[in-house]
Amino acid sequence: MEIIVNDSIVSNTFxxxxxxxxxxxxxxxxxxxxxxxxxxxxLVLRKKNNVRYEEMRxxxxxxxxxxxNFDNTFMSAFHSKELYNKLKVSCHPNRFxxxxxxxxxxxxxxxxxxxxxxxxCRKHALQxxxxxxxxxxxxxx
Amino acid sequence: MSIWxxxxxxxxxxxxxxRLLLNFNNSAKEAFINGxxxxxxxxxxxxxxxxxxxxxxxxxxxxxxxxxxxxxxLSKDEIKLIGQVILSDDVLVRRLVVLGWDTLEIHCDEGNxxxxxxxxxxxxxxxx
Numbered sequence: 190m191e192i193i194v195n196d197s198i199v200s201n202t203f204x205x206x207x208x209x210x211x212x213x214x215x216x217x218x219x220x221x222x223x224x225x226x227x228x229x230x231x232l233v234l235r236k237k238n239n240v241r242y243e244e245m246r247x248x249x250x251x252x253x254x255x256x257x258n259f260d261n262t263f264m265s266a267f268h269s270k271e272l273y274n275k276l277k278v279s280c281h282p283n284r285f286x287x288x289x290x291x292x293x294x295x296x297x298x299x300x301x302x303x304x305x306x307x308x309x310c311r312k313h314a315l316q317x318x319x320x321x322x323x324x325x326x327x328x329x330x
Numbered sequence: 331m332s333i334w335x336x337x338x339x340x341x342x343x344x345x346x347x348x349r350l351l352l353n354f355n356n357s358a359k360e361a362f363i364n365g366x367x368x369x370x371x372x373x374x375x376x377x378x379x380x381x382x383x384x385x386x387x388x389x390x391x392x393x394x395x396x397x398x399x400x401x402x403x404l405s406k407d408e409i410k411l412i413g414q415v416i417l418s419d420d421v422l423v424r425r426l427v428v429l430g431w432d433t434l435e436i437h438c439d440e441g442n443x444x445x446x447x448x449x450x451x452x453x454x455x456x457x458x
Contacts (some may be wrong), residue, residue, distance in 0.1 A: 246339075246386065249428045253346075255421040259357035262422070263367045265415040307418045308409070 265309040272309060276302055280315070347429045348409035351375070366413050370399045371412070378433040382448040388430030394449070395435040412436055415446055417452040 280299050285291040298315050305311035354373040361367040378393030398404060398412065413436050417423060426434070427449050437444035 242336075249386070250423040252428045255424075257353075257419070257422050257425065258349075259354055260361065260366070262415060262419060263358060263361040263371070265418075266371070266412045267367050267369075269410060269415065305418075307415045 261309055265307050269307050269309045273302070273306055276315065343429060345406070347375075347431075350425065350429065354401040365401055365433050372397045372399065376433075376435055378431070378435075379446060379448075382432040382450065384427070384432055384450050386428050386430055387432045393446075394426055394431040395437065398436065398438045400438050401440060402438070403443060404438045406443075406445070409443075409445045413447055417447060417449075420453075423449055424450050431449050 277299070280295055280302060282292045282295040282299055285295045301311075302315050305315070332426030351373050354371075355397060358367065358371040358373075360393065362370040374395045374397060375391045376388075376395040377391060396412065397415070398409070413434060416436075432449055433446055434449055435444055435446045
């Protein structure tokens with residue numbers, strides 16, 4: 190017995206053509222163009238970022254050099270004030286008057302001591318210098 | 331610079347941060363045990379202050395927090411002195427900045443009062 194059927198290929202083509210309209214084509218084109226723009230922008234920004242990143246790496250490398258002395262940090266945190274108070278009395282330039290040369294050295298030490306007010310090690314070194322001056326002086330320090 | 335290198339660098343930075351914290355805490359512990367320091371300090375990572383962000387800042391945890399185990403509320407001057415000591419160490423401040431910290435916070439174990447500084451301000455000239 191013969192059965193009459195529609196041509197499936199032709200009928201599918203008709204269905205597709207009925208469903209497709211101009212608007213969907215435009216939407217996909219717009220999306221593709223936006224994607225292209227984003228890719229181009231990313232490429233441009235990446236080049237710029239790479240230059241900035243290299244500069245940052247160089248600076249970082251420079252800054253990571255040097256040793257940190259945590260012992261000095263803790264000594265400074267808890268003992269620098271008392272050492273400063275002790276030194277500011279004994280290193281005061283007026284104590285070495287009228288010897289101008291010693292007054293000048295004491296003034297220099299005093300200025301540096303004020304600069305390193307919170308650094309125990311440097312102040313300790315300055316204390317040594319101060320002792321050297323005062324040992325040649327007739328006043329007891 | 332490839333993405334892979336960036337990932338490797340991020341991990342190396344993380345490890346450097348952890349090493350710095352570990353060294354700080356170990357030194358603080360030793361100083362306390364030896365009697366060099368009357369109170370123990372402990373460094374931690376905190377969220378930090380958003381206003382202090384700089385280009386090296388870590389995304390989430392950009393605060394270097396020091397807790398002072400004093401058993402009492404320290405005065406403002408006492409906390410300030412500890413802060414000044416940290417900030418006067420140029421090498422330490424620079425290292426903190428490039429490792430992603432932007433805020434230095436000092437608190438004690440008692441009370442809610444503490445002080446904080448913007449690390450970037452002390453990077454080049456040190457304190458004063």
